Amino acid sequence: MTTLKTLLGTIRLPFLLLTPACVSVGIGTAYWQTGTLNGFYVLLIIIGALSAHISVNVFNEYFDAKSDLDSKTIRTPFSGGSGALQANPSLSNVALRLAWLTFGITAQIGIYFVSELGWQLLPLGLLGLLLLVTYTTWWVYNPWLCLIAPGLGFGVLMVAGAHFVLTGEYSSVAFVASLPVTLLVSGLLLLNQFPDVEADESIGRKHLPIVLGFQNSAWVLGGFYLLTYLIVIISVLLKILPIYCLLSLATAPLAWKAFYGAKSFKGNIPQLIPAMGMNVALNLITPLLLTIGLILGTS
Template identity: 65%
Template structure:
């Protein structure tokens, strides 16, 4: 039971809500274009996406434990990992197996879809596997890659991949829709790095809160929020997204509160927690509302 509890901890179960939120956008664009959805296929897509998310979470937990970062991190409800492996270190090897096993599940789902639809899905699949394996070991040591990788994984790759499997082709509409979670998920990780600056710096990581400081990174947070909401408006103006997609703008108030909190409390972690909470809400609600708008349309 202790082993199971530790493994569930490394999966970061509450964080997995982000995956169905992002997949729903791709399902929404497919429904808007095709007028129907194969829900069995959509369920298989979700299985592969959730497995990929579990894999990257467990890899992150495993490598943070092996590097000694876990012992230095000041955890918050939104950052710093679960702390599961330091509390039960003998499970580390099993966690590594779990990370690879869930990645293999994702790969198996991808191979099935490629066999059914052709190699058009292959670039997204290979890039996705690369991001899962390399995020903690490589991307986290380059500021730009560390910022972009999470957004690309949950945005462009997840949304456009879902849309492709359900429609059989790529579309500008799915690309336009994918930009919203791309920007927002990059912001999710950006703000969550604020409490980890000193710990991450001690193991050689280099992300923007380390390289340009948390104050400048809070400005970057605001810029990326602006890009996310501009993407919604421009998508509608260019007729790449339906008018109902504008309901996703309803979360802008949460984004403003997150940005304002980050600007005021960038170096005060306890006071920063409400801003981090708002950031999570923006990431979960905005894609969900966008998907609702696409289905209504």
């Protein structure tokens, strides 16, 4: 029971809600362009994406426990690690095996799709797998790579990959639709780094709040939010996306509240938590509204 509880902690189940929200956009662009979906492929896409998310979460927990970062962070509902391996360090190797197991599931699903659909999917898949295993050990030590990596994985790679699997081709529509997701997810991780600055800096990490400070990082976050909505508006005006995608603008008040909370942050972590919650809601609701807009656009 202890082993199961610890592994579930490293998986961080509530965080997995982000995956279907992001993948749904690629499914939506495929449906908008073709008017049909392969249900078996949709299921495999979701399983592969969830396995990838679990893998990166567990790798992150494992390496953070090994570096002793978990003992230095101030834990919040949205950041600072689960503390599962800190409480049960003897299960670290079991967690590492889980990370590699879920990595393998994602890789096997990718190999299946490449064999069925062609080599064109291979570069996207290889980049995704590389990101899984190197994010915590490499990307987080460069502020700009650390900034783009989460959005790249959950945005461009997941959305474009899902679209390709369901249509057999890459699409400018899928790429454009992936950009709001990319910006939002990178913003999600950016704000979650605010409470961890001292702990992360102590082990040599160099993300944006460490390099630029809280105020400048908050403005970057606000810029990401603004670009998210501008891309949707411009894409609709250019008829790249259906007009119903403007539904996603309904989350703008959440973006404002998250930005205002980040900009007001003066090291008061309890004060920041509501903004972090708004940021999570923004990341879950906006992609789903985009997907709904794409589906409505086919009718």
